[in-house]
Every structure is written in C-alpha cells, then in structure tokens.
Amino acid sequence: MLVDAFDREVSGVRVSLTDRCNFDCVYCHNEGLGDTRGPMAPRDHEMTADDVVRFLDVAREFDVDAVKFTGGEPMLREDLAEIVRRVPDGMEVSMTTNGTFLPGRAPELVDAGLERVNVSLDALDPEQFAAVTQSGAFDRVLEGVEAALDAGLDPVKLNMVLLRETAAQVPEMVDFVADRPGLRLQLLQYMPELTGNPEWAVDVDDVHEWLAERADRVETREMHGRRRYWIGGGSGDGPADDGGELDDETAGMVEVVDPVGNEDFCANCHRVRVTHDGKLKGCLNRTDDLRSMGEMTTEEIRETFRETVANRVPYYGEYMVEEDGEWVVDEKYLDAVPEPSD
Ligand SMILES: Nc1nc2c(ncn2[C@@H]2O[C@H](COP(=O)(O)OP(=O)(O)OP(=O)(O)O)[C@@H](O)[C@H]2O)c(=O)[nH]1
Ligand SMILES: C[S@@+](CC[C@H](N)C(=O)[O-])C[C@H]1O[C@@H](n2cnc3c(N)ncnc32)[C@H](O)[C@@H]1O
Numbered sequence: 624m625l626v627d628a629f630d631r632e633v634s635g636v637r638v639s640l641t642d643r644c645n646f647d648c649v650y651c652h653n654e655g656l657g658d659t660r661g662p663m664a665p666r667d668h669e670m671t672a673d674d675v676v677r678f679l680d681v682a683r684e685f686d687v688d689a690v691k692f693t694g695g696e697p698m699l700r701e702d703l704a705e706i707v708r709r710v711p712d713g714m715e716v717s718m719t720t721n722g723t724f725l726p727g728r729a730p731e732l733v734d735a736g737l738e739r740v741n742v743s744l745d746a747l748d749p750e751q752f753a754a755v756t757q758s759g760a761f762d763r764v765l766e767g768v769e770a771a772l773d774a775g776l777d778p779v780k781l782n783m784v785l786l787r788e789t790a791a792q793v794p795e796m797v798d799f800v801a802d803r804p805g806l807r808l809q810l811l812q813y814m815p816e817l818t819g820n821p822e823w824a825v826d827v828d829d830v831h832e833w834l835a836e837r838a839d840r841v842e843t844r845e846m847h848g849r850r851r852y853w854i855g856g857g858s859g860d861g862p863a864d865d866g867g868e869l870d871d872e873t874a875g876m877v878e879v880v881d882p883v884g885n886e887d888f889c890a891n892c893h894r895v896r897v898t899h900d901g902k903l904k905g906c907l908n909r910t911d912d913l914r915s916m917g918e919m920t921t922e923e924i925r926e927t928f929r930e931t932v933a934n935r936v937p938y939y940g941e942y943m944v945e946e947d948g949e950w951v952v953d954e955k956y957l958d959a960v961p962e963p964s965d
C-alpha cells in the first residue's frame with residue numbers, strides 16, 4: 624500500500640464519474656471542482672469506462688481496497704453497471720447518489736457488484752428539500768431509498784448536510800432512521816471552503832452534544848476519526864448503558880462527518896480522488912494539486928498515482944495553519960504544485 628509523507632496509507636479511491644447533475648443543490652462542492660453542469664451537457668471530456676477500469680486496476684496493484692463512485696450525479700452515466708461489473712476483485716464498491724435514478728436501476732447495480740449506497744436527503748419536508756436541492760424530486764428520492772433497500776443495499780446511509788435552514792429537521796431525521804432497520808444517517812458538516820457562505824453552517828459541537836445525550840453507545844471510526852452514535856435498539860433489561868445489549872440490527876446509527884478545521888480528521892484521511900476528466904487529486908479541498916493522468920496508459924496512471932500520494936498533505940494542520948485564530952495557507956505550499964496542463 625502506498626503511504627504518504629505523513630504516514631497515511633492510501634486505502635480508498637473516490638472516482639467522480641461525471642460533473643453533470645440533475646439537481647442544483649445550493650451548497651454543492653462537486654467534489655472540489657466548482658459548479659456541476661446540466662444533465663444533458665456534452666460528455667466528451669468524461670473518462671470512458673475503459674479509463675476508469677484501467678485506473679482501478681492500478682489502484683488495486685497498490686492494494687487500494689475500496690472505491691466510491693460519486694460526481695456530479697454518478698447515475699447519469701448509462702455505463703455505470705458496466706463500470707461496477709468491471710471493478711477488480713478485492714475492492715469494496717460503493718456509490719454516493721442523489722437517489723433519483725435508483726428506482727428501476729438498483730437491482731442491476733447490485734447484480735453488477737455494488738455493495739453499498741449513500742443517498743443524499745437534506746430534509747424530510749418536501750418544501751425545504753426543494754429549496755435546498757433546487758429540484759422537486761423529493762418523492763422520487765424516497766422511492767430511490769426504498770429501491771436501494773429492496774435491492775439489498777442495506778445499510779443505506781442518508782447524507783444530510785447540516786445547514787441553518789434545515790437543522791431543525793435533525794431530530795425527525797434521527798427518528799426516521801432509528802425506526803427503520805436498514806437505514807443510517809450521516810450528518811455532514813457544511814463545508815464552506817470551496818463554496819463560501821460560512822454563515823450557513825451550524826455549530827457541529829452542539830450537534831455532537833445533542834446526539835451524545837440521546838445515544839446508547841458512541842464509537843469512533845478509524846477513518847477520519849469520525850464519531851458514530853447508536854440510538855435505540857436496546858434489548859434485555861434496558862438501554863445498553865444500563866447493562867442491556869445493544870442490537871445493531873434495530874438501533875439507529877448516526878455518523879457525524881465534521882472535517883472543517885479538524886486536524887484529526889485530516890490526519891486520518893486515507894483517500895485519493897479522481898476527477899471526471901482523469902486527474903488525480905490528493906485532497907478534496909484543494910484545486911492546486913490536480914495531476915493529469917494524460918492519455919491514461921497504465922504506466923502514466925501508475926506514475927501519477929505515486930506522485931499524488933508522495934505529495935499528499937493533511938489539509939488542516941499542515942497545508943492550512945492557524946494564525947491568530949484564522950486558517951491560512953502555509954507559505955511553503957504557496958507555489959508547491961503547478962497547475963497541470965490538460
Ligand atoms: N473534507 C473532507 N470531507 C469529506 C471526506 N470524505 C467525505 N467527506 C464529506 O462527507 C461527504 C459525504 O461523503 P460520501 O461520499 O457519502 O462518503 P463517505 O461518508 O465519506 O464514505 P463511506 O462512509 O465510506 O460511505 C462528502 O461529500 C464530504 O462533504 C474527506 O476526505 N475530506
Ligand atoms: C457532491 S455529491 C455527489 C454525489 C451525488 N450527486 C449526491 O448528491 O449524493 C456528494 C456528497 O457531497 C455532499 N456535499 C456537497 N457539497 C457539500 C458541502 N459544501 N458541504 C458538505 N457536504 C457537501 C452532498 O450532500 C453529497 O452527499
């Protein structure tokens with residue numbers, strides 16, 4: 624496995640299959656690339672299925688054992704099932720999607736080898752959902768969640784971005800997953816680094832505190848040091864913290880993804896990203912470290928992957944340092960990486 628200069632092994636890759644999307648969420652970071660484009664926009668700069676598979680074969684050579692397909696909206700790729708089917712053995716295959724295309728297509732993806740899915744759902748109130756996603760597809764997303772569960776993709780994680788406008792929906796969302804075996808909730812701290820509007824964020828410490836009061840068990844994931852709260856699902860004599868057993872099948876699980884200004888999160892980051900047009904990216908938040916894989920020959924991919932890992936640095940605490948309470952780019956990185964040519 625490749626290891627960067629900060630002792631972080633690279634065990635996962637996140638592949639953006641397109642920068643097109645049928646939604647236009649107000650907060651979207653598009654995996655660090657700015658605005659998404661419309662679903663019908665030209666696709667000629669997207670990696671082909673063969674490119675994606677060649678890349679994954681190289682990643683597997685380097686012992687990467689998980690791939691996440693994302694975007695834009697990855698399900699706009701009509702060849703998605705083919706790509707999933709051709710993922711090399713030994714890699715867990717998951718996808719993050721807005722869910723609208725899961726009805727009707729979930730079974731074929733499972734058949735092709737998809738193991739997990741995260742579905743973005745920012746509110747249970749249709750009007751708030753429409754305001755955030757700038758789309759009216761709320762019912763369709765709920766159908767997508769059902770389709771994923773029916774196809775056996777559980778646990779299905781619902782991704783909810785924590786915004787001031789929708790934060791009041793968190794308790795309802797927690798109940799929603801706690802009442803429904805097979806569902807989990809990820810509360811995503813709003814990341815303003817690439818999208819601005821820091822005033823949209825809520826204080827994530829308050830969210831942790833609120834969850835800790837309700838949780839029967841709290842655990843910390845090695846990946847990013849993320850905290851998980853298990854709610855409900857006590858059996859035996861009482862709640863788990865009173866000596867009863869906690870049943871993971873019936874308990875609701877809520878994970879908080881809180882990267883903003885979080886040095887521990889970055890110190891435990893094991894992922895490299897791939898843009899839809901075939902560039903490697905060592906950090907979600909950076910646009911100055913993109914490396915083109917050129918014609919995407921196996922040798923070019925190998926070389927670019929090695930270089931990307933060798934140059935990866937934790938964003939908070941290394942690339943960004945705190946000065947007088949403000950995060951600023953450490954001077955030594957100001958001219959570190961030239962913009963790649965296409
Ligand atoms: N800054 C930062 N944010 C991340 C990182 N990974 C995930 N996130 C945030 O979490 C969001 C949801 O991520 P998902 O694509 O659903 O995947 P995930 O939750 O990281 O992955 P799994 O737990 O494996 O399903 C991302 O869009 C980011 O906002 C990361 O490495 N760095
Ligand atoms: C960029 S989307 C791509 C996949 C798919 N279109 C979807 O929405 O699930 C991946 C995830 O990023 C999250 N996301 C986008 N912009 C964000 C931001 N500024 N802060 C936190 N999460 C964000 C979305 O909510 C979604 O769960």
Ligand code: SF4
Nearest residue numbers: 644646648651695721
């Ligand atoms: S659905 Fe995903 S890619 Fe599309 S705008 Fe929303 S967050 Fe961005």
Ligand code: SF4
Nearest residue numbers: 889892906907937938
């Ligand atoms: S280094 Fe930090 S900000 Fe960058 S991708 Fe990893 S966890 Fe996210």
